[in-house]
Amino acid sequence: MSPVLLPDLPWEALLILLPLTGAAAGALWPPAARAIGLLTTAGGLLLLAGLGTAVADAQTLRHAVGGWGAPLGIELRADALSLVFLTATALVGLGVAVYADSYFERSQARGFWPLWLFLLGALNALFLSADLFNLYVTLELMGLAAVALTAFSGGRAALSGAMRYLLATLLGSLVYLLGVALLYHATGTLDFSLLTQRLEAGPAARTALGLMGAGLALKTALFPFHFWLPPAHSSAPAPVSALLSALVVKASFYILVRLWLELFAPLSGLEGAGTGEVLGWLGMAAILWGSWQALRQPRVKLLVAYSTVAQIGYLFLAFPLLTAAGLPDPAAWRAVLWLVLAHALAKAAMFLAAGNLLRFGGHDRIPDLDCVAQRLPLTVAAFALAGISIAGLPPTGGFIGKWLLLEAALLQGRWDLVAVMLLGGLLAAGYVFKVVGHFFTPAAAGHAARPVPAAMEWTALTLAILALLLGLAPAWLLPWLDLAVGPGPAEAVP
């Protein structure tokens, strides 16, 4: 497909080992933690480029860890679907790392870098794993790193949010593991491809679907399991909020998508369609409830956190959309992958911008924002651009994603989904412009302002611009997403 520019290296393994080794090295020698953290995060982008070229050539890469191969050993797998999530991780990760470098004080930063590298390694490992139990271990590594980062700055709200988050994430992983136990004993394997061949519809498969679906929905904060998200995401330090909302909730969603597209939806006799409908309803409820709550929030970070609850809802709207053969609709899934990328970039930009506002004024109460448009123009531009993408207005990445999803819903005559999407878009525009409006007005009481480092403003703006560019590059990127959904079961139908 493209000329090989890079040598043939085990990119998947390197993407996992590099950040985890960095984390261990940073723990061993804290004075070097910052350099290690920035270098390994940036290095991840290079490795990802290598993996991208390899996947473009081979479509699906498999790497038998330990040389054993499934079912005895664990296999890594890289294809276009994993690449979408890995790309979001690498881009947002690099932006947040640069931001965090200015955000944290020097003494605090030493503790931050190993935890961040653990999170990065866990995310990469998760997006590359093809083994159900290995996914459980990566989920726990990711969850504990995310909880630790949430509590990182201390403070009562952050600690309480982190504690609630810990309990929710542990519960979600254990319920998922119970489903894994059933699937293992039903098929004698933990490998995705082998499971696809061996799993038969029956009480075990049905219960496993229910358990894994519930556990992963809890970790993804799908309505009504979203109770833990707003306190955790709004109280964490701004760069951590960005990571949580942009990447961590997407990880459990990725596993759910894999399970759904490859394992459960094509399984005849499982009434998978019923589950898809339920997930779709919950998605619609999440859009309406999350957007409405966001509109009512008095603080920027809480508003952005509730906006995540709503935007997660959009991702679930593809589950009820099926082809004539009753299989997942590739067009709808292409839209969802687009939304994953667009939301990751835009939401990270919004949280980083919110962090700048907090740093600047010492608070993030929306009515008390004091003429920040003149004083922090880059931050305001970042928030507004990212907000336009979140609201799904042209010409942004969010617009393309929502347009594609709307098109898929219209083609199938799903007017309920269409109505909810349009209403959600209106509400989103409402809450974004509620904040943007206050950027330009003076507050009743002026207050002292702290300077915001340029790096913090520019990273927020860069991520927002990337979200915008995503809307201008569909012709270039859409073929990639075809790859991502292409080899799935939907295309296998004659």
Place this chain on the structure above:
Amino acid sequence: MSLLQTGIDALLALGLVWLAWRALACPDLFRGIVLFIAFGLLMALAWVRLEAPDVALAEAAIGAGLTGALLLAALARLNRIAPAGTRADTREAWRNAPALLLVLAGAGLGLAVLSLLPEPAGLQAQVAAELGRSGVSNPVTAVLLNFRGYDTLLEVLVLLLALLAAWSLEAEPPRREAAPGPVLDLLLRLLLPVLVLAAAYLLWAGAHAPGGAFQAGAVLGAAGVLALLAGWRLQPHLTGLPLRLAIVIGPGGFLLVAWALLLTGRPLLEYPPALAGALILLIETLATLSIAATLAVLFQGSRPAAEPPA
């Protein structure tokens, strides 16, 4: 299977459920924790009955022993921070709402489990077929350190992460408790060599018999916990880099082995068959040290005092 054995299994299973219920429901938190430790020991017995001696050792040492020690230490600290906070009779308002739903879910789950019981699928045959090439003869160690060694690499990293997370929170300044009596000190001087020997045996035996790095590390960690209880503290010059090295060397050594193998052109964590046994022993020895150090430091609950100023 004899009637007696069936009876024992049924009683053990019922006992587990009863102890779990009491641990969660009894009003006094201290009793709840003690009941939880008893529950862990009963779990170890259940693992023995399920012919899982490796799990039984891990459960007794980590699940019951060290988790119990962590819980009791946390309760003692809680008593000092918020004396009124150790009453556990407070309950959420909607106490009875989910009960029916849970019973229904449990029934559905039970049915799914029953449907699988007649002929569960597994990997016994594959493990047995490749055991000869794994470098060890204990099948559980072969799975943990070779066939699914990647899981184990991530798992020792989880333990390191938990410690870093605890350190980043800096729970409270180190305790300055009264000096322990001579009895505890004497007991410790007698027990410590026994525990260290037991850990060394478990580590060595893991290759061919029940045991391994996690069990050995937990026993060694228990020795560390006892030493902490007896008032022993690390010399200040050892709490900086030397302590961090002890904590990182297990996961770090595992990662270095992974890098070395990758650099020789092999897939991730593929051991050359001739070296497999030696590499596994190396990884396990380093992991034992780190697991012990990590568990003992987690028990102490705070970063050792003489950490160089960050």
Place this chain on the structure above:
Amino acid sequence: MSAAGFYALAGVALVVLGLYGLAVQAHLLRKLLAVNILGSGVFLVLVGLGGPADAGPDPVPHAMVITGIVVAVSATALGLVLMLKLTTTSGRPTLEDDAPREGPEA
């Protein structure tokens, strides 16, 4: 029913108990106990279903449970530290006061 069946079903009961404890108990230490019991239940199902079969026990679930036990103790340790730190700042080892507020905060 085989002996392993008893344990697998006991595991299901433990899962239900753990879920109930997690939902109903307010004290964070008790919630952590509930998570541990829930985990033990999952582990029992994982191994109990494999049971001592004719071909001997399946070592793969054993290894998975050992991994699970280490993950559980790590999570518990982090949970306890969080609980202590939270109690120091708020005075109470519970989450109840700051239950998720859906409305605007005062």
